[in-house]
Amino acid sequence: MRVAILAHEQFPGRAKTAVGVLRYGTDDVVAVLDRERAGTAVGDHLDDIDAEIPVVASAADAPDFDALYIGIAPIGGGFDASWRPDVRTAIERGADVVSGLHYFLSDDQEFTSLADEYGVELRDVRQPPADLTVADGIARDLDAEIVLTVGTDCSTGKMTTTLELVEAAREAGLDAGFVPTGQTGIMIAGDGIPIDRTISDFTAGAAERLVATAAEDHDYLFVEGQGSILHPAYSPVTCGLLHGTQPDWLVLCHEAGRKRVHGYEDFAIPEPSAVADQYLSLAEPVAPTTLLGGALNTSHLDGGAAETAIDDYADELGVPVVDPVRQSAAPIVEQL
């Protein structure tokens, strides 16, 4: 599928979804829309991505595409009125529009009637399926080994770690599947359920359904984690993933040096090894699990400091540790 990605005024630094789709997606990205950077190429901004993809000012300027992805998410998840002409143009050019915003395109009267007229689909990946149910508690019986990434906090690199684990597992010859649970992961993979938008009674059931479906196709499942079990606001999401997917293995994601909960600075993060124990102990009565490895986000450190931080984290956890952006995740996958 040929994809154009809208990332106005935020590419690449604040366009997490756009960069994720470029870096890990299997779709053919034909253009990034950023009116502030029109005339440049993706390779001018991200050195690990195909240099040739053009950055253009609008959907009208993009080469032919089959779908427009909304690749940015402002705080609050609203739809910016300045993006309206691009969505309109995409529909009129016969392209589907895929969005991870809280604001649902399928609730927008102008877009729905235009989509009807041109026979295209508006897909709001943040809307969970309507038929979710409570978990049956059967994930441990599935015919697949399940690895869940968990974190000491939000925004510690769980999605990236999960994707890098999948890549390393495939390179090692394993039949590995990525199980997306958040909007960016879903846009990268093209399926999944936004766990943080499910009704709390059905959160574990939604997680269970994801692994049950993926286990039909793969021997090893790598589940994208969310939040943290010790987060004052998001812990229910994490708890549903832990008990719903019943993982055989955990990989603990941490940002080097982070001591306080992001956005909740009154709350201290315990030592990572204590957080790991908490996950293991909470999983135990439902489905005992084991720490497979650690992932350390060292993006704010220089090479030497990063190496020291990775060594320290490995000593603390007693399992292989990598920064999956700087290094291959192979040492973790080799434990399987």
Place this chain on the structure above:
Amino acid sequence: MRVAILAHEQFPGRAKTAVGVLRYGTDDVVAVLDRERAGTAVGDHLDDIDAEIPVVASAADAPDFDALYIGIAPIGGGFDASWRPDVRTAIERGADVVSGLHYFLSDDQEFTSLADEYGVELRDVRQPPADLTVADGIARDLDAEIVLTVGTDCSTGKMTTTLELVEAAREAGLDAGFVPTGQTGIMIAGDGIPIDRTISDFTAGAAERLVATAAEDHDYLFVEGQGSILHPAYSPVTCGLLHGTQPDWLVLCHEAGRKRVHGYEDFAIPEPSAVADQYLSLAEPVAPTTLLGGALNTSHLDGGAAETAIDDYADELGVPVVDPVRQSAAPIVEQL
């Protein structure tokens, strides 16, 4: 407010909401609707309730009332077609209709147009407010002592325990408020949020909003717990209550002799003291808490066996324990 309660063919044994409203509600119950027991009185079935309240066959046979409560919840939460004439009659008699069913009366075209015509309200207590948000993590700063009931499993008596704690606290002269979090509690209290129906990202935020509101009116809050932190399906609901309300104190509810998770018999329940430790340890990094007491459901045991079970549970937990149905909850409240 004068209330009639619909409980067709299920009063009192399978009419948990009806019995809860009769036993703990502050509304004036004028009739119970049960066509199989019409002509009897409530006192013929429940010896602790006013003997005079009539059981009638239909809403047409009830004395004047201001609201009809749906006091039963079939498995699946559907609306039984045989109740339709009663709801219709109630609306035509000018009464509001209050329901805790999954099936929303406010989505029923016949009822909504009839309610419009007669100027009455259809209130679906299982529908959470539309404006919930993420938790701010501020419950510990509220000007109230917060007690949360938690359980070793679902259906261990958390709602009853909470209501009995409120009663004992008021008898001890404390300014105590009940914080309802499930449909029966909400119908008893007339307000609250059904925590199990909230979006997982907002579950802790909903719990926080409940205690923040109640703290404006009371010095001691007793929060109705839900599920169990070790439940394969419902743990996200419990986790949101624990981290959202940041309780100063926990009361652990257990059913004597229960060893397996209700409805999930493959899963063993750890020893209650181990479950208590799990709650304390999960609360610790967000807001440290203390075990105040234990509540033991001994309804299936005779007097002597119940007494032994209560003593054993108290020895295990090391805190005061009562069966709040057989005994006063005062020994727990005295610890405050």
